[in-house]
Amino acid sequence: MANLIPVSYKLLKGMNESLILDIIRKMGPISRADIAKETNLTPPTVTNIVNKLIEEGVVVEYKVGESNGGRPPVLIKINPEFMTIIIVHISTNNLHEYTLDAELNRKSEQTHSIKGLKEQEVLELLMSTLDKAIKESPNNISGIGIVVRGPVKTKEGISVFAPNIGWRNVPLKAMIEEKFEIPTYIMNDVRAMAWGEFQMGKAKEVENMIFLKVGYGIGSAILINGRLYIGNNDSAGEIGHTTIDVAGPKCSCGNYGCFEALASEKALVNLVVKSIKEGNDSIVYQMAKGILDSVTPEMIYEAAKLNDKLAINSLETIGRYLGIGIANIINTFNPELILIGGGIVQGRSFFEDIMRETTKKRAFENSYSSCSIAFAELGDNATLIGAANMVMDEVL
Incomplete structure (x- = not known):
């Protein structure tokens, strides 16, 4: 395996070089003076290391920045070809x-x-x-x-x-x-x-966040002090399999009443299909051409936009369960931000109000008041x- 990089840049070049490179990569284009402020290194140290990185082709001088009264700074960024x-x-x-x-x-x-x-x-x-x-x-x-x-x-x-x-x-x-x-x-x-949302999205300015991906299942990621928390054996974040209602529907994990079984897109589809089978009218039935096994979340979102009562009521039910689950998360983790992504975001306008209302009622006031709830916008990117x-x- 001759081509395998045996050591990290941090070990190969030194901690200061790695620190400066990380700042340039994540905050560039950036001036040498701002690098010194971000790293708490002296300006001469920063200048020497940046010049070395330029010589090695790792970073490049990109353009002249705006002056704050003195000589305009030269901005540094990562060399894309590096x-x-x-x-x-x-x-x-x-x-x-x-x-x-x-x-x-x-x-x-x-x-x-x-x-x-x-x-x-x-x-x-x-x-x-x-x-x-x-x-x-x-x-x-x-x-x-x-x-x-x-x-x-x-x-x-x-x-x-x-x-x-x-x-x-x-x-x-x-x-x-x-x-x-x-x-x-x-x-x-x-x-x-x-991690993508933390780097470039809605979570860029926070250090403590719970990310919920609500699609056919519910997955989560936990960010504590700017680092992903993975748990003792890489299993942290199975929030989708915390119990919301012990008398609820059976989950794919084998338990009953899991968050995922009640608030996911799969739960939404199951709720709509069950209601149609019980005799309730919905244009979702026509969209699926009478084949209920072919009902998709997208059909339900579209039906809700067309003012379909069953679709709207079902999304509100999902919102209520999302609110319960989110309140539990706020009470447990006291995060700065809960960020919601995944397919369920498409139905946001129909469940957001009741989700927030339920969360506010069930979460402790002190924790709720210091936590923002937002929806991811970067998608799969x-x-x-x-x-x-x-x-x-x-x-x-």
Whole structure:
């Protein structure tokens, strides 16, 4: 594995170099004076290190900034050609590959459907996609990030269980590094999305946040003091499987009344289908052409926009359960921000008021008053941004 980077930039170049590079990467274009303020290093130290990074082609002098009375500062930013990385996001039905430069500009990308593929076939598709991307890249690849659904062992790089594929305990990191000799990092999709929001989205200015991805399931990521909290054995964040109603519907995990079973898009679909079967009218039935197994959340959102009473009432019910779950989170974690992403955001206008009202009633006033509730806006792009930053944090 001769091509594998044996040590991090931090160890290879020193802590100060790594610190300054991290500031330039995340805050650039930035002046030498502002780097000194952010790092608490002396201006001469910053100047010497930045000049060295320029000589090595790691950063570049970008442009002259605005003057605050003295000589206009020269702004520094990362050299986009310094590094090329590959991110593969395996979503519910597709495998997306992105080749990115050091500024996270997309240099190339591929998308392949994984619908109907068996576990081994998805693995073979992953390997062939990586092989193609690596061969077609004009630059050496510094790192690879693989984003999967379900729990992962981050350090070991193992996909513990990917529910959309059926993988169990697949050692992706070891397999990819053995084949391509490139440092590889495996990450959970919700944590990657949360990290992307923390880097460039609604969570950019906070240190303590709970991110909820509400789609067909409910996943979460916990950010404490600006760091992802993963728990004792990488299992933190299973908020979707906390109990909301012991007499509630059965969850996919086998328990009854889980947050996910009551407030997810799957719960929304189940609620609408059950109501239609009980004889309630809804244009969702016509949208599904009478085939209730084909009802989707998107149909329900569209029906609500058309003032369908059943769709609106169902979304309000989901909002009420979301409020209960969010109140529990606020009482437990006392975060600065709860950020909601995922498909459920499409129905926001129909459930947000009742969600906030329920949360306010059930959360402790002191914790509620200091917590903001917001909706993510980066979408799937947050996953890409988060995964890319995770890879670069590791490589650098």
